[in-house]
């Protein structure tokens with residue numbers, strides 16, 4: 309007998325993977341140039357040249373045994389010190405290498421964090437729309453996954469709804485900015501309001517409510533005046549889960565980190581529990597070569613001007629065709645209101661035009677669709693006339 313939960317997770321594909329596989333099969337039938345797959349968040353621009361150079365330098369200048377050997381379980385100390393110093397410089401938050409735990413990307417960062425914090429009966433709250441894997445990560449830690457709605461107009465947190473969702477069992481609130489799937493960024497005011505509410509509720513229940521900040525898209529913002537502040541600057545009981553998957557276009561290399569705020573009330577115990585959860589889950593010693601690459605390239609990005617161009621092209625055209633869209637300040641997703649109540653039915657109609665999108669139902673938000681615009685710009689240009697036809701079919705133009 310196998311574990312039924314794990315069997316369930318492993319035997320069913322996510323709908324994003326389903327669409328991705330359909331796109332591959334359909335491309336074989338009618339030619340890839342006729343299929344517009346906007347389903348998956350795989351970076352479409354190459355890693356910065358500095359990544360290749362860092363790999364070459366590491367291989368050429370570090371003896372093989374040292375380069376490929378185990379690092380400390382929590383990651384190489386020099387690597388952590390370098391990344392922490394950059395964080396302090398960039399975000400004005402004092403961090404040291406001893407606050408960091410290197411991981412295999414954001415998925416591992418989140419899984420470790422939930423396991424590190426969870427005790428029986430605990431709950432973690434996130435806002436819809438949310439990255440679908442959150443439910444898997446939270447529930448697998450043994451905690452209850454609780455969803456609070458966002459404000460339907462802005463897709464920013466609805467603080468009244470959050471306050472109603474917080475209970476004595478709430479262990480943490482999980483945020484993601486820039487957001488997958490909405491593209492919204494939580495600015496200073498949002499973080500201040502969130503921090504004030506969490507402080508109030510922590511005091512009321514006499515225990516810290518943690519703010520877990522999932523930040524794989526932190527550097528992917530496109531307008532000069534869009535800042536992505538560090539939540540640690542606003543709230544002490546914060547744990548940042550970071551990944552280089554998107555910023556450096558390295559999703560297959562599995563590298564990221566957890567940063568525990570040095571000001572957290574139980575900082576030493578939280579950091580030790582992170583190390584313990586990493587150990588229990590087998591996430592010790594993140595890939596050694598890519599730890600070094602991360603230290604050299606931390607703060608850099610691949611050429612995100614391509615995503616900006618795609619964002620502008622798509623947002624301007626779709627809104628001109630009459631679709632309602634959330635303006636994406638960052639990440640590489642556009643969240644669009646489906647032109648009928650049932651987003652799945654809308655996606656099925658779009659599929660007739662070979663436009664492949666993901667229904668918002670998969671992100672806990674019915675009536676919307678996600679369009680991943682991390683594709684070649686030409687794909688978007690060629691897809692626009694088809695979106696226009698779709699808009700006409702719904703009488704939007």
Ligand SMILES: Cc1ncc(COP(=O)(O)O)c(C=O)c1O
Nearest residue numbers: 349413414415439484488551553
């Ligand atoms: C919001 C969000 N969090 C976490 C992840 C997982 O990232 P990683 O590839 O670094 O594990 C993703 C991946 O798409 C994501 O969109």
